[in-house]
Amino acid sequence: MSGIARIESRSVALPVANIDTDQIIPARFLTTTTRAGLGRHAFQDWRWLADGSPNPGFVLNRAEHQGAEVLIAGDNFGCGSSREHAPWALLDAGIRAVISTGIADIFRNNALKNGLLAIVVTPAEHASLLAGAGEPIAIDLRTQRIERAGTAPIAFSVDAFARQCLLDGVDQLGYLLARADAITRFEEARA
Amino acid sequence: MTATTLFEKLWQSHCVEADRDGLPAVIYIDLHLVHEVTSPQAFSLLRERGLRMRQPKRTLATLDHSTPTTPPRADGGRDYADAATEAQVEALVGNCAEFGVTLHGYDSPERGIVHVMAPELGATQPGMTIVCGDSHTSTHGAFGALAFGIGSTEVGHVLATQCLLQHKPKTMAVNVRGRLAHGVSAKDLALHVAGQVGVAGGTGHVIEFRGDAIRALTMEERMTLCNMSIEMGARAGLIAPDATTVEWLRGRARVPSGAAFEASAQRWLGLRSDDAARFDREVEIDAGSVRPTVTWGTDPGKVVAIDARLPAATAANARAFEYMRLRPEAPIAGERVDVVFVGSCTNSRINDLRDAADLLRGRRIATHVRMLVVPGSERIKREAEAEGLDGVFRAAGAEWREPGCSMCLGMNGDIARPGELVVSTSNRNFEGRQGPGVRTLLASPATAAASAVAGVVADPRVLAAEVAA
Numbered sequence: 134m135s136g137i138a139r140i141e142s143r144s145v146a147l148p149v150a151n152i153d154t155d156q157i158i159p160a161r162f163l164t165t166t167t168r169a170g171l172g173r174h175a176f177q178d179w180r181w182l183a184d185g186s187p188n189p190g191f192v193l194n195r196a197e198h199q200g201a202e203v204l205i206a207g208d209n210f211g212c213g214s215s216r217e218h219a220p221w222a223l224l225d226a227g228i229r230a231v232i233s234t235g236i237a238d239i240f241r242n243n244a245l246k247n248g249l250l251a252i253v254v255t256p257a258e259h260a261s262l263l264a265g266a267g268e269p270i271a272i273d274l275r276t277q278r279i280e281r282a283g284t285a286p287i288a289f290s291v292d293a294f295a296r297q298c299l300l301d302g303v304d305q306l307g308y309l310l311a312r313a314d315a316i317t318r319f320e321e322a323r324a
Numbered sequence: 325m326t327a328t329t330l331f332e333k334l335w336q337s338h339c340v341e342a343d344r345d346g347l348p349a350v351i352y353i354d355l356h357l358v359h360e361v362t363s364p365q366a367f368s369l370l371r372e373r374g375l376r377m378r379q380p381k382r383t384l385a386t387l388d389h390s391t392p393t394t395p396p397r398a399d400g401g402r403d404y405a406d407a408a409t410e411a412q413v414e415a416l417v418g419n420c421a422e423f424g425v426t427l428h429g430y431d432s433p434e435r436g437i438v439h440v441m442a443p444e445l446g447a448t449q450p451g452m453t454i455v456c457g458d459s460h461t462s463t464h465g466a467f468g469a470l471a472f473g474i475g476s477t478e479v480g481h482v483l484a485t486q487c488l489l490q491h492k493p494k495t496m497a498v499n500v501r502g503r504l505a506h507g508v509s510a511k512d513l514a515l516h517v518a519g520q521v522g523v524a525g526g527t528g529h530v531i532e533f534r535g536d537a538i539r540a541l542t543m544e545e546r547m548t549l550c551n552m553s554i555e556m557g558a559r560a561g562l563i564a565p566d567a568t569t570v571e572w573l574r575g576r577a578r579v580p581s582g583a584a585f586e587a588s589a590q591r592w593l594g595l596r597s598d599d600a601a602r603f604d605r606e607v608e609i610d611a612g613s614v615r616p617t618v619t620w621g622t623d624p625g626k627v628v629a630i631d632a633r634l635p636a637a638t639a640a641n642a643r644a645f646e647y648m649r650l651r652p653e654a655p656i657a658g659e660r661v662d663v664v665f666v667g668s669c670t671n672s673r674i675n676d677l678r679d680a681a682d683l684l685r686g687r688r689i690a691t692h693v694r695m696l697v698v699p700g701s702e703r704i705k706r707e708a709e710a711e712g713l714d715g716v717f718r719a720a721g722a723e724w725r726e727p728g729c730s731m732c733l734g735m736n737g738d739i740a741r742p743g744e745l746v747v748s749t750s751n752r753n754f755e756g757r758q759g760p761g762v763r764t765l766l767a768s769p770a771t772a773a774a775s776a777v778a779g780v781v782a783d784p785r786v787l788a789a790e791v792a793a
């Protein structure tokens with residue numbers, strides 16, 4: 134995993150509350166044994182019509198939003214199933230950051246472990262971001278600020294440990310493996 | 325000593341390293357449950373890194389999510405939904421053999437939904453930390469274990485190190501006082517609490533369910549309630565162990581026997597929140613006011629009592645009304661039902677099947693309704709058949725299936741058709757959860773059975789009164 138310091142992109146708004154991980158990737162696409170190729174099915178039932186053609190009414194299908202990497206979503210994003218296929222699908226579909234007023238616990242954990250930024254802002258900041266949806270936006274993980282032309286930056290905070298792992302491009306398994314001695318001592322003390 | 329909550333005791337006793345300076349805690353995991361859908365990428369991670377499993381004996385695997393619920397064919401083959409689900413099952417069989425993990429596969433009399441079979445085996449015990457790549461791991465909290473769902477990357481972490489990196493959650497007490505009325509089930513209580521707390525109300529918290537109404541619940545009912553903690557956004561649900569817990573576990577395959585069991589039981593009974601312990605948040609629920617409850621919307625917090633009217637239209641619920649094709653302020657009872665599903669890790673245990681069978685005995689389901697009854701495990705299937713419940717379901721016109729997750733998430737091909745209304749004893753009513761365009765209404769087994777008979781959403785208390793008369 135290479136380090137992530139800054140994302141510069143246009144944003145796209147999907148201000149629906151309680152978007153669950155079944156919506157992000159329906160169960161019928163969890164049959165894979167790899168992580169790859171799930172992007173086509175991100176938001177499957179909203180994005181594609183029954184005949185397989187793109188739903189023209191769905192925001193991510195509009196021409197002006199192609200290539201947008203920052204999703205501004207409604208409250209409690211990523212609730213429901215623990216499937217890590219949800220962040221895998223979003224990343225594969227080109228989304229690199231999700232901003233909401235609330236993000237479900239397991240989804241946030243899964244997202245940060247895969248390099249998908251999961252950012253929580255206040256309702257007022259969220260409203261301002263929605264008003265500017267579609268415009269260029271920058272998310273700087275070093276300074277923990279969301280920057281947009283003509284408005285004050287928005288400060289956010291990402292879990293310090295996850296942030297350092299993302300900046301350094303290291304994954305958390307390495308940190309855990311390095312704790313092997315402490316784990317052995319714990320096991321011996323309990324035996 | 326400061327007074328501590330049950331959660332804190334469980335947390336402290338599993339801290340390999342406490343959290344400090346922004347670094348997460350290293351938490352030791354006693355039991356890791358694995359199924360075919362969220363594990364293949366984790367085993368691949370081990371192979372890519374040349375790692376072995378640290379403690380293969382602390383992992384227990386089963387097949388449940390993508391397995392067919394139709395019996396094997398005469399040639400021994402199974403009718404999978406597609407080649408990919410079959411490959412997934414084969415991948416788990418191969419991974420368990422390669423890494424030395426005990427798998428309860430098709431040949432095991434203990435195979436079942438992961439959150440049903442692990443407690444049956446006595447693998448789930450008070451005081452443990454339990455994780456699984458599945459959000460309904462919260463079910464095991466019914467035993468006073470700290471149990472929560474994780475993603476596939478974390479499944480890999482546990483396989484390799486038997487530990488997880490975790491930030492300490494907050495605590496929330498849901499105090500349920502009084503007594504559930506006759507004809508009101510743990511599922512009704514769970515849906516009622518989800519409605520009160522909201523689907524994000526528990527975010528960042530571990531919920532402890534407390535109070536005399538909780539103490540009065542059986543273990544099966546406690547599992548139904550803790551199962552749905554994740555539907556309140558919580559990391560985990562917890563109920564302190566008591567005599568009910570101890571007696572339920574006595575004699576199970578994986579618990580110690582004899583004097584060792586008594587010693588364990590003494591330890592388990594000490595696992596409770598201190599009287600003076602403080603929670604970050606407390607919610608009060610009056611059990612006596614709970615009525616049979618169902619969901620009407622597209623998240624488990626949008627609930628309504630069976631004899632009440634739907635809420636008025638608001639901007640926030642417009643989308644749910646549109647998807648569900650329901651009218652604001654209309655009664656929910658009387659809505660036409662197409663499919664009824666009794667099953668899932670919420671309500672597929674023997675008591676659930678008995679609840680449904682009691683209302684179906686000597687009756688037929690409505691001619692336009694299709695009903696699936698899917699026991700949670702091979703053990704429950706045997707038990708139900710020994711009691712003749714399968715015969716009751718079949719005679720009523722319902723299908724009696726092989727154990728698995730089935731229509732709870734529809735991965736195995738058990739789905740409904742677009743637009744159909746399913747009264748389901750499962751835990752999620754999200755858009756498309758039971759098939760594209762399918763409308764799901766969550767309910768108790770009794771409400772599901774009563775609705776199957778009536779052909780419309782129906783109050784089980786009415787049918788129960790007829791049965792009694």
Ligand code: SF4
Pocket residue numbers: 388389437438439458460668669670728729732733750751
């Ligand atoms: S029954 Fe449903 S909720 Fe339970 S483990 Fe299976 S898919 Fe998940």
